[in-house]
Amino acid sequence: MDAGAQRGAFTVADARTRGISRRRRDRAELERPFYGVRAEPRPVRAEVHLLARERAAIVEAALRFSVRMNDGGCFSHTTAALLWDLPLPVLADTRIHVSTPGRAPRAAGTVGHQIRPDLVTVVRHPHFGIPVSDPATTWAMLAPMISAYDLIAVGDALVRSPRVAGPFGHVISPAQADLEELRRAARSGRRLGADVLREALERIRTGVASxxxxxxxxxxxxxxxxxxxxxxxxxxxxxxxxxxxxxxxxxxxxxxxxxxxxxxxxxxxxxxxxxxxxxxxxxxxxxxxxxxxxxxxxxxxxxxxxxxxxxxxx
Structure with a gap:
C-alpha cells in the first residue's frame, strides 16, 4: 500500500473507483491538502522545535501528495532533503517540490519542476516508501536554493558515518553518499549553480555532526x-x-x-x-x-x- 494511503490520504478518483460514497469521501472532518486529495487530520505537536515542526509538516504534505504522484515523478529539492533528514535552515517557502521528466506538475501547495532524466536519480525512500531524488542528486539540486555554507553543511551530513568515539569505537551506520557520488551528481548535465557545487565539493569534510x-x-x-x-x-x-x-x-x-x-x-x-x-x-x-x-x-x-x-x- 502507498505510504500516503497508510497515513490516511487518498484521491477522490481512487475512492470513487472503490465504490466509496461521496458523503464518506467528502465528510467535513477530512482535510483537503491538495486538489483531488482527502486526508485524515494529523496535527503537528506545537511544542516541537521550529525546525522539527517544519520538517514534520513538509514530510506529512509529501506523503499526502504521494497518492496522486504521476508515473516517473519524485519529490526533490528541499522536500527531498527533509525526507532524507538533511540539515537545512528555516525555509521561507514551505511548498513541496515535485519533479517529473514530462510537463512540470501544477498544484496548489507545490513547486513543479520538469527535469531531464540524466539530472536526477530516483529511488524509493527506505522509510517512507515514496519516490524521491537520491541523496547525491538532492544535494546538487540545492545549489541555487541555499547559502554556500549550508550547501557544504548538507554535503558534510551526507558523507558522515556516525560512530562511537574512543579506542573501541565503531561505525554506527554508513554514510548516505560519498564524495565521488556528489562529484558525479554535480557534473551530470547542465546544473544550476554548477560553480557553487564545485567550490562546495572542495570544502566538504567527514566527521561533522551538525x-x-x-x-x-x-x-x-x-x-x-x-x-x-x-x-x-x-x-x-x-x-x-x-x-x-x-x-x-x-x-x-x-x-x-x-x-x-x-x-x-x-x-x-x-x-x-x-x-x-x-x-x-x-x-x-x-x-x-x-x-x-x-x-x-x-x-x-x-x-x-x-x-x-x-x-x-x-
Whole structure:
C-alpha cells in the first residue's frame, strides 16, 4: 500500500473507483491538502522545535501528495532533503517540490519542476516508501536554493558515518553518499549553480555532526585561521581516552565545542559535557564553547576568541 494511503490520504478518483460514497469521501472532518486529495487530520505537536515542526509538516504534505504522484515523478529539492533528514535552515517557502521528466506538475501547495532524466536519480525512500531524488542528486539540486555554507553543511551530513568515539569505537551506520557520488551528481548535465557545487565539493569534510559545526569550521577558515580537525578523539598522557571534540587544533591542545539546545535541556548530556571538559582542561587543553547565538549572530566575536587562543598557545 502507498505510504500516503497508510497515513490516511487518498484521491477522490481512487475512492470513487472503490465504490466509496461521496458523503464518506467528502465528510467535513477530512482535510483537503491538495486538489483531488482527502486526508485524515494529523496535527503537528506545537511544542516541537521550529525546525522539527517544519520538517514534520513538509514530510506529512509529501506523503499526502504521494497518492496522486504521476508515473516517473519524485519529490526533490528541499522536500527531498527533509525526507532524507538533511540539515537545512528555516525555509521561507514551505511548498513541496515535485519533479517529473514530462510537463512540470501544477498544484496548489507545490513547486513543479520538469527535469531531464540524466539530472536526477530516483529511488524509493527506505522509510517512507515514496519516490524521491537520491541523496547525491538532492544535494546538487540545492545549489541555487541555499547559502554556500549550508550547501557544504548538507554535503558534510551526507558523507558522515556516525560512530562511537574512543579506542573501541565503531561505525554506527554508513554514510548516505560519498564524495565521488556528489562529484558525479554535480557534473551530470547542465546544473544550476554548477560553480557553487564545485567550490562546495572542495570544502566538504567527514566527521561533522551538525550544521552549526560546519559553520563553526568555515567561519574560522574564512576568517584567515588554520582549518581545525573535525571529530577529534583526545587521549591523555597515559593513553586514556578523554573524549571526542567537535573541532580541534591538536598540536596546540585547543578544542572547540558547539553547545546545542540538547546540551542544555538534557541533564545527562550536560553532566557528560562537564566531566569531559574537566578532563580536557586537567590535561592542559583549552576548551572554547560556542552557542547558537554566538555562532550565527556574532560570528566575528567567535572567530576573534579562537584567534586569541591560537596566538596565546603559539
Amino acid at each position: 550544521r552549526p559545526e560546519t559553520w563553526a569550521r568555515l567561519l574560522l577558515v574564512d576568517g584567515g585561521l588554520p582549518e581545525p580537525v573535525t571529530d577529534h578523539d583526545v587521549y591523555g598522557a597515559a593513553g586514556e581516552f578523554l573524549g571526542c571534540v567537535d573541532l580541534a587544533y591538536p598540536q596546540l591542545r585547543i578544542a572547540i565545542e558547539y553547545e546545542g539546545d540538547q546540551h542544555r535541556t538534557d541533564s545527562a548530556q550536560w553532566q557528560r559535557d562537564l566531566e569531559k571538559h574537566e578532563r580536557l582542561m586537567d590535561a592542559g587543553w583549552r576548551v572554547i564553547r560556542v552557542a547558537r547565538d554566538q555562532l550565527f549572530r556574532y560570528p566575528l566575536q567567535y572567530v576573534d576568541r579562537v584567534r586569541v587562543a591560537l596566538s596565546t598557545r603559539r
